[in-house]
Amino acid sequence: MMQKCLATQIGKNVQVYIDDVVITSKKGATLIEDLKETFDNLDKFCLKLNPTKCSFGVPAGELLGFLVSARGIEANPEKIQAIVTMRKPTKLKEIQQLTGRVAALSRFIARLGEKALPFYALIKQGEKFQWNEEADRAFEDLKRKISTPPILVAPKEKEPLLLYIAATPQVVSTALVVEREEEGKLHGVQRPVYFISEVLSPSKQRLSNDEADVLANIGSQCLAIPPGVFWEEITERSTKPKKLTKKEKNEKPSGAAKEALEEEEEEQELVLMVQIPWMQAYISYILRKTIPDDPVEARRVIRRSKAFTVVKGELYKRSISGVLQRIKDKKTGVPEKNPWNVAQLRRFYA
Numbered sequence: 001m002m003q004k005c006l007a008t009q010i011g012k013n014v015q016v017y018i019d020d021v022v023i024t025s026k027k028g029a030t031l032i033e034d035l036k037e038t039f040d041n042l043d044k045f046c047l048k049l050n051p052t053k054c055s056f057g058v059p060a061g062e063l064l065g066f067l068v069s070a071r072g073i074e075a076n077p078e079k080i081q082a083i084v085t086m087r088k089p090t091k092l093k094e095i096q097q098l099t100g101r102v103a104a105l106s107r108f109i110a111r112l113g114e115k116a117l118p119f120y121a122l123i124k125q126g127e128k129f130q131w132n133e134e135a136d137r138a139f140e141d142l143k144r145k146i147s148t149p150p151i152l153v154a155p156k157e158k159e160p161l162l163l164y165i166a167a168t169p170q171v172v173s174t175a176l177v178v179e180r181e182e183e184g185k186l187h188g189v190q191r192p193v194y195f196i197s198e199v200l201s202p203s204k205q206r207l208s209n210d211e212a213d214v215l216a217n218i219g220s221q222c223l224a225i226p227p228g229v230f231w232e233e234i235t236e237r238s239t240k241p242k243k244l245t246k247k248e249k250n251e252k253p254s255g256a257a258k259e260a261l262e263e264e265e266e267e268q269e270l271v272l273m274v275q276i277p278w279m280q281a282y283i284s285y286i287l288r289k290t291i292p293d294d295p296v297e298a299r300r301v302i303r304r305s306k307a308f309t310v311v312k313g314e315l316y317k318r319s320i321s322g323v324l325q326r327i328k329d330k331k332t333g334v335p336e337k338n339p340w341n342v343a344q345l346r347r348f349y350a
Contacts, residue, residue: 164177172200
């Protein structure tokens with residue numbers, strides 16, 4: 001009901017949570033106008049307010065257990081003191097009480113899941129838990145962190161948001177921030193909007209590993225990119241060819257060293273410049289099992305074709321890490337339908 005009633009104001013000069021309404025006037029001069037607009041909308045829906053629960057013209061106030069002001073959103077000092085003044089838990093109920101109080105302030109603590117892992121481990125032990133040094137360090141560190149919590153800011157309409165993600169096998173944490181120009185600051189200053197941290201259950205940990213395997217298969221087998229997967233094309237080489245010294249250039253390698261050098265030269269040839277006949281031979285063999293007339297060249301193509309694959313008529317080379325190297329035009333840097341020149345890396349990210 002409230003969402004429908006104040007639909008034209010939400011996000012502009014009003015914030016609503018169920019039946020709690022906050023009129024957020026950016027300037028004192030617009031307060032009366034904002035109040036009139038709100039009352040008019042409430043009147044259209046025949047809604048009434050409880051005068052004893054209304055406050056007007058206040059610079060700051062408590063909303064949903066948090067302090068809201070022009071500075072931003074701050075944690076309730078009472079909730080902070082409830083953690084800071086706690087003694088080391090000696091009972092299971094006290095550890096559960098600690099984790100409950102910490103969860104109430106989770107949006108103000110970056111990577112909370114990692115910091116609270118020792119407490120969750122003790123809870124699993126049940127009534128016979130033993131407080132250890134790891135839990136003690138985590139307890140004291142948590143008190144220091146929560147004693148000076150950050151001030152969260154509310155994002156503005158169409159304001160770009162930055163998302164930071166930190167992941168471990170057990171915990172996934174995110175931080176949503178905005179970057180704004182501030183007086184006296186040479187560069188933009190990043191201010192936090194929200195912190196989220198989730199401790200993964202064993203089933204979710206297994207699911208994360210399965211998803212990683214799926215993405216690895218996408219890159220190694222040239223599968224279609226599923227919805228929601230971001231991919232990036234990198235046109236610059238990540239490594240440079242090794243420069244030989246004058247002594248190395250004058251030396252003539254033999255035996256295994258010569259064969260290794262030939263392999264390295266051919267690998268660089270794949271990355272830097274590839275001739276059309278050479279590429280055609282591999283594409284023909286992979287797609288149609290057609291081999292060159294020259295027996296030596298035929299053996300070479302058959303032996304080394306395992307390192308390549310063809311996708312939509314284009315030849316890709318599989319690196320050891322599973323990254324596919326795609327060919328592009330050397331001059332323009334734009335991939336062609338039948339490209340023959342410099343390799344382009346194609347990487348997949350979740």
